[in-house]
Amino acid sequence: xxxxxxxxxxxxxxxxxxxxxxxxxxxxxxxxxxxxxxxxxxxxxxxxxxxxxxxxxxxxxxxxxxxxxxxxxxxxxxxxxxxxxxxxxxxxxxxxxxxxxxxxxxxxxxxxxxxx
Numbered sequence: 001x002x003x004x005x006x007x008x009x010x011x012x013x014x015x016x017x018x019x020x021x022x023x024x025x026x027x028x029x030x031x032x033x034x035x036x037x038x039x040x041x042x043x044x045x046x047x048x049x050x051x052x053x054x055x056x057x058x059x060x061x062x063x064x065x066x067x068x069x070x071x072x073x074x075x076x077x078x079x080x081x082x083x084x085x086x087x088x089x090x091x092x093x094x095x096x097x098x099x100x101x102x103x104x105x106x107x108x109x110x111x112x113x114x115x116x
């Protein structure tokens with residue numbers, strides 16, 4: 001399965017702080033996951049791509065990647081916490097509130113979400 005392999009290479013490059021190179025592999029994972037119908041890998045690749053963009057301080061690109069991941073899995077709370085970090089960097093307070101409200105709605109018992 002190419003999509004899994006490309007995602008794993010991207011993660012390895014990310015762990016070496018080779019963010020630009022990792023994005024290339026996450027893009028390949030996304031491309032091949034379309035052929036494999038592997039939504040889980042596509043989700044991980046978009047999420048990892050967002051993390052790589054954060055590593056490059058390309059915050060708007062990270063937000064785009066995280067939103068693509070949310071289209072696949074809108075209840076993946078980890079993505080929302082990364083979006084909040086991005087919006088904090090951009091000082092977009094209304095967006096922080098919107099995303100926080102989604103997190104709280106998804107899991108109202110998680111006390112951590114009330115303090116993000």
